[in-house]
Amino acid sequence: MGSLGIEQSRLQVAIVGTGIAGLTAAIALRKHPQIHVELYEKATELREIGASITLGPNGLRTLQRLGLEDCISDQVGYRGPNPISRFYRHWKTNEIIGEDFYEDVSEPLHYTARFHRGHLQQALLKHIPSEIIHLKKKLVSASVDPRDGVKMHFQDGSIATADLLIGADGIRSGVRTAFVPDFELEWSGHTAFRGIFDASLVHSIQGVPLDSTHWWGPETNFFATRLAQNLFTVQGGIYADPQDPVAIAKFRDGGRWDQEANINLLREKYVDWNPVVKALANVTPDIRYYPNYFCGSSLPTWTFGGRVTLIGDAAHAHGGAFATGGSLAIDDAYALYLALTSVFPETTSQKPSSGEILKALKLYEDTRRPHAVRLLKVVHANNEMKTKKILAETQETDEELRARAKRGSGTTWLHEHDVVKSFEEALAASSKRI
Template structure:
């Protein structure tokens, strides 16, 4: 019998995992999504070289097209400009991305979702399935209950249900998502609304200020995306006392908060037809992503990093690929049909390879996030005491930005192969017996 894998969530991470697992005849894959239909919802997302390379390996060429994603004509992935003068403050550069198709691509989330859906059989996707609880028996598998009163049983359940994951909550109920006052306003619309603006950057340009930033860029499908980030003071700002996610907002907020910014920013805002509000939240690094050798987490459910580096989509894609590689290692497609049952010992080995590959990278990201939040809180306290960051201090901070190459050009397959090689060197029969880490799981 094939290993039954239930993926909870049809976001980018869940769909990528479904694509990645399909080729393995030892697995039977189903996806369960809370939405009643897969509509074109969402906003601007960015796909870094690591995510694009992974999708190419998985056979999703549509995601690499110019129709889906916009790439800066200059070949510079991100340009940071002064919020008032437009002067160049900093820029990111590629280190080893010779193929233009792998250049950082900006796109609407729905376009990426559509590209992935072409490679997932429609009969394997089940809509209107909001997971509300999960029960696990290490010997027999997981039972997931849905809000509509139905339930399913699977050998493996993968929580790809987002930053507020109910699957994670079942095993880590005390995991706290903290809001530090970082507010994001987002919108996408037809490029025709802004194409006549004089000196409109064709490169993806990030106007940065001491307490806010404004990112405007062309995106695929001949659209334009705006993402504006504000550092608000929840204690003293009556408009933003509570963290909300994906709620309607007023365009006037953009106009008021970005008054006296660079003329291009103000002109773009004048054309923005609508805007929605998001509050970035983040949580501590989890001690483990997998539980009872039957359940694991993926994407924002596993690492609640709050959108740093615009890396969430690519991180989820790399999680999915690493988990698929781990399944292939323990249940090799060439040896199908697998002999025996989907024992917890074998599933534990899959999870061991997956976590050992991905957790260090995600932990580094979360350490960066929390360090940055600490510094932002210090700047907020300084503003409260009447000492805002000076322009000189701000420029110095921007010039000292770290190089995000370790995120954007990360090679998840190479990392996985190193993990396998290391485990084989220490324990030559590591793929035939349960690992110590697997035996220690809850």
Template sequence: MTSAPRLRIAIVGGGIGGLCLAVALSKHADIQIDLYEAAGQFSEIGAGVMFWARTWKIFEQLGLADDLAKVAGAPVDEALSIGLDFRRSDAPTPGSRFAVFRSPYGCIRFHRAHFLDVLVDHLPKGVAHFGKRLASYSETAEGVELAFTDGSSASFDVLIGCDGIKSTIRKQMYEEEASKGKPHLLQHVDPIWSGTMTYRSLIPAERLQEVAGHKHRVMDDAIVYCGKSKHVVSYGIGKGANIVNLVAIFSDPKDEGKPFEGPWVVDCSPDDVRKAFQGWEPEVQQLLTCVDKATLWSLHFLRPLPFYVTSRVALLGDAAHAMLPHQGAGAGQAIEDAYILANILGDPSVTPATISHALKAYEDVRLPFANARVEDSRVNGLLYQFNSEHEDRLETLGPTLENRWNWLWETSLEEEVQQALGILGAKLQPTTWEMSKL
């Protein structure tokens, strides 16, 4: 950058959302980007991550698609194919399909570490700063001051909080607003336990083939094995689907919102996983036989937030709308945030003087859409586990599930970008009074 930047943007948090935003903003030569990550390097906890066609279009726009296709768990093909295949599986006899969701590209899946590596490879040098944990920020008329736990500080025009479900930035934002006579906002500071726990494990594909004696169904498609208050999701990840991602989930809806004590992630015995799903269909038993290492996670989410932004600060990804994994939408929604926000901030009309209008345009488009996905994901978990009004009546449950992804094509990302830019333009139009003085 040879001249003074039009905008100086701080991104706090180097997960999928923060990295995608940095990559998208790097397309604009007149924007200075600094990404702060508390850890010593970029890393992702977890195993598999899935995306739908809507998100793949963003990867194409950002020039990531070719590199991502090389590390996908299956060939990326625009043809209509299975996204999720649902089976009733909570009996020792072979289960059966009761619903199937199909979409263009089907279910596009990755090992999280491989996915993150592609984003990092597209990040310009000098943007990332490691070992920088944010302690607090302060907004002024001129900008935002960041204070880090190592005693250092930095000044920017705008701060984007990509710091996850336990976001420091969301906490400060909502506590400050609550102190202005709005104590009800404090309910949005901390995540809620969903009453759901999940076992996670990675299985070598070769081992699964040996146990099954043939190519297991999960090597080709993402399968959801359903039962009362439990379900299992499994699919191949890694290049050539050489690894199988296994997620085995159990719930008690009455526990939703109760305090959760202890760490959110702990190591557990593989026998715990097998015992929890004892008596399920043979396909599930084949998967569980291959588990030799597992972790137990408590699943939390955020109550839908009433706002994502203040004048110079915005929340993005899990900091704004952490959701349950039951719609395969969490990472995709973070990437949608990043894409739309980068398009808004990239508009030449956005300067330090107009930044509040830009952030409000982002919020106007993203908040209702992403908050709807938070609730959709929660409801999907009830449907999968026969805890909705349909219970286990498969003749009505199946069609209901198949229609739970209609939001993927009700709008396009480009339409939403244009909507946001239109909102921004309207906010920047001179008022009638200003025009009368010209």
């Protein structure tokens, strides 16, 4: 287990969480010969749980920059035949009513891809030696001595130390709780039902698009996509007033995340939709329950005690909005790597001082936090608007729905964000301040 005593010459980095953020950070930081990484994970094993996860051009480009082509190949992620980021179809008529086009993406490997989260996690894991991953290590508290390092306490009573702690422990981050104990998550009112099954089950259905497709309805949506390794996935959802005690009992608290749910929740919800959606819901053998659309406000800082930072969902609890969590996590990890290597170049033999570590963390935060603040603003405004509509019991008209789909999601700024450019801007701004 990592401790300050092991290798005084190299920077000891502890990463808590082996999700997409933690694994990407570990792969990136291990490129630096003067950095030693240890990963701590609360799970007892790294099984293939979860459903589909989307990576946009931003995250895919970053994984390629890290030399991880094998993690983004068609053997791991699925890309449809058309170079279009998102297709929107009408819930009732099934016609295409909107598309999100790429603005500046020409490399096919950077076209939006859908992964089984387990496939992506396993692909990343191949780049990390198993001996640096410590399972059954749930972080329960952490403290910093700015000069000496960080001390982490785990649920099993063990303690680890490091020079730098990276909280990559997701939306309910224990690292964040250790330094921002009053941080609160709010349920957005959204609950998803997801099913993953063998793609052969959809062969008999006429008209299933080869491209990943969102069907938009006035009240909810339906998403379906092929995944690599001959899998298929569907996602339906329910939006409720997050303050409604009935919805809270039934959906927010009504089942555990990833718990098997009654398939009729999906089939009944989409019974009046177009024949393709209806047939997809009917062939789906089982679904799981994801009441995990929780959001939090922007954190005023991501740097704690000069030696702790957050990446991924731990840093920005945006509740899965715009299917961007995976790519954001990857870009956070990469920005942190860029910041650390700029302050602490690979050729340096001396460990960075406390001041240099703090400088790197600030540079990372300046690169990423404004982007996350912008996203969280949009997410909270959208959630409020959705709740207002539910409370007013107003439904979007067909014209409004079509106009919304025609406008598309308006999220190119998110999915095509260039983390390297942002880093360079943050670096230039920081050198002007000196």
